[in-house]
Amino acid sequence: MTQPPDLAGRHIVLGLSGGIACYKSAELVRELTRAGASVQVVMTPAAEQFITAVTMQALSGRPVVRSQWDERQPNAMAHINLSREADAILIAPASADLIAQLAQGRADELLSLLCLARPFASGHERVPLLLAPAMNREMWAHPATQRNAAQVVADGALLLGPGHGDQACGEIGDGRMLEAVELRDALIAFFTPKLLQGRKLLITAGPTFEPIDPVRGLTNLSSGKMGFAIARAAQEAGAEVTLVAGPVHLDTPAGVRRIDVRTAQQMFDAVLPLAGQHEVFVATAAVADWRPAGVSDAKIKKQADRAVPGLDLVENPDILAAVARLPRPPYCVGFAAESHDLARHAREKLHRKNVPLVVGNLGPATFGRDDNALLLVDAQGDREVPAASKRTLAQELVREIAQRLSARG
């Protein structure tokens, strides 16, 4: 199943005001177009001191609009045309001066003018304005800039960032423009329907690692990708997400609170106190069923005259079952990674763990991969979700969970 890219059909007016972060805007155009958007670049004269209109035209595939007096506009109304055709206006970088102009409602060059002219009243005609501030930390911290930023937010704009870190001027602090991929993802999140607005989700992901000695342990091939994809999709849908992750090498999705653990017992200890504060618990983690009964403090050495060491195992606590047994449990979603007889095993898990929804998948076919196929099993029956990327499946699962939550009231 091929899914259209995340920004398919979206038309973005990307405004550049003057700042060294303009170099990141070239990459941003690439990221937005790769994600399916069409991008119309508008540049202020100050932006053109940092990057050329030719570069931005080549990357966006459209001539840049640089002036209100652009003679190519048949009606000579660039500010109206640009602001009417956009699904969103993103200004990146948004300089201190540009933000000051917007705060005052000034319109003395094209970019601030088209922001002032954008359809503003609520309703489907409304064109959202997103700003990615970029400036020296002292400029960002200045009371005038803070006052202006608060004013543009009060007037309906959304701020993306700024980030914290090294600045082109050699100083370190708040004021960096977010990276191109962060801005792309923020835009994707912005357009995502808020099906889980304000809901609190707790998610486990990845394998666990059960030590045998300081250098060895028992684990499995779970990559954590499915759980991380669900965390991202839920966050984009407006949820507050806590992700308890076993040892995996994956970036934390934006806006998600992450708690790293190693063993099943640590995962249990992290999850149980939090579960009662969440409305939904999604257990995607492939928790090791057993752990070595004792952990050797020193590396177990191979010795010619010694027999092969035995491994005594004890059972790990069942995190999902324990959460489902709480007096007021969250809505629990279990995962069943099976090698065969998926439907039967998933239904058996539904009853044994006493949870309302189990998501079955074929473990060997999906562990570590970017795609998967799911079988949703609940009291109503089974529903197959055909093979797709884990991102697409996560978005589908978020819709399914949202539907079930609203059905419960």
Ligand code: C5P
């Ligand atoms: O039957 P099994 O224990 O493999 O069920 C898998 C489901 O239970 C998954 O949702 C998994 O995250 C969860 N689980 C758990 N704690 C365990 C074992 C499994 O939360 N110790």
